[in-house]
Amino acid sequence: MTALAEAPIAPALGLHDNLSNEEYHSDKTSLSSSGARKLLPPSCPAKFRYEQDHPQPASKTFDYGNAAHKMVLGNGPDLEVVPGPRWDTGKAKAHIAEIRERGGIPLKDHEMQMVKDMAAAIRRHPLAATLLDPAYGAPEQSGFWIDGPSGIRRRVRFDWLSSIHSSRLIIPDYKTAADASNQAMEKEIEKRGYNCQAAWYEEAAQALDLGGPETELLLIVQEKKPPYLVNVIGIDFMSREIGRGKNRVAIETFADCMATGNWPGYGDEPNYLSLPGYAENRDKEIYL
Template identity: 55%
Template sequence: MTTVAQAEASASAAGPAPITQPGIHPMSNDEYHSHRYALSSSGARKLLPPSCPAIFRYEQDHPQAPKKVWDIGSAAHKLVLGDGPRLQRIDHDMWTTKVAKAEVAEAREAGSIPLKPSEYEQVHDMADALRRHPVASLLFDPERGTPEQSLFWRDDRTDVMRRARLDWLPNPRSGRLIIPDYKTCRSANPDKLAKDIDEYGYHQQDDWYRAACRALNLADDDAAFVLVCQEKTAPYVITVIEVTATARRIGAARNRRALETFAECTATGHWPGYSDDVVPLALPGYAETRDTLEYL
């Protein structure tokens, strides 16, 4: 049986040397994601329903290639945060020709984000709209913080090394620490965002990032995590949200379950699917009601 510590020790053979000391460690985004022995917030969410450990492990072993659908969000992040891949304008409205395809491939090979002319203007307009927002502009003020900070710390209950890559770490100051995270979305309507919190596990991210700052003595228990959500279509509406106390408690409980699951799977080498047992399943409630009335 492999312990968590043994797994970290063997990680150097497959990637960078494991980080054993808690702290803020300068590194690129690619290097951050290569520290597989340390559990991230997105990984914690992938370990739990509606996903499972087997899917988490497969995605670790088979990283996804860049997708066009991600380009707008990644490019907007670059402009808002002031850190990230170079934006490469590809001066072809259609990317179906050999010349356009070659330029796109060359940009991706160089680590840049290729954008059509309209997309290039779009992300700049999004960043401009954010800078005009009375709250969002202050949260990402370049004079008040640092982008893309990689935090590592040890979970005292499972011995799992945890990691978080904060979009933005505010400079030390008196008062409450507010940790902002930038999200692009189809709708910044608060009712729609409530569903996104559940679907994407943003309440878990809230607890995870605040835990990182507390563990490294960057914040007290009253630290806040806020999501700066911006629509990707004009006029690029922005809504800044903070999840409720109940949502944070649920997020913390889910994170605790994920850490225990990660520790057990690491120690045993077994990454199960949805269940290792025979699963009894009833009809969906609506079908059972419908057919009971009709046939029973």
């Protein structure tokens, strides 16, 4: 059997309410928001392609966030407590391996209690609870559409999608953080490209006929330590427009790489670099 025959069939265009996380991520013919950010500096297409071909295995690093997503949104891997204070015994290691083998997340007793308490804190927050009300929405819905200017397939996986669609559609996106304060999250928006994500999800909603031009993504950010504070964050217009511009560069880069089969790294010629602006301004006054 050829590699082409073995390749998974790409999901159909449109909205899917029952597509698994594995099926969503297995589509290498389409570009996601996180993939678009990986195509841009300080990353590069070569890193993007490598991570597509070598997905990261499950690890403790991502367990808390994924477990909180499951508890808060009601969809995701099974959560299972591995009893006992020590996980370095043969029995515990075998139990953990078995849970991960079937796609679950192993947790200690206090970790399970933590994610339960986080979900309870979300339900006590008036706005977050309203945005994630199970009576008026559903989690983990995937969409695929064709990008007009480039012709490539784009995709999105909404954490939560309201069942009440209008031009003022609000798209909540749940995230966990060590610090959810406004000051910390301004830095996180830049560091993690959440402005790009906001622009991507808003365009997705419009392309999939879920909402109009007034569609907006709101981040629901929750701290991972008691009292599990919640901050609902919108991203301002200019930041989203910058994100939209960066997304367009990433889309055109993806289209070119797909057409040529070339996924470049940092270049084949020397890259001539200057000092960071602050260092140049400091040192030229002293040494020149």
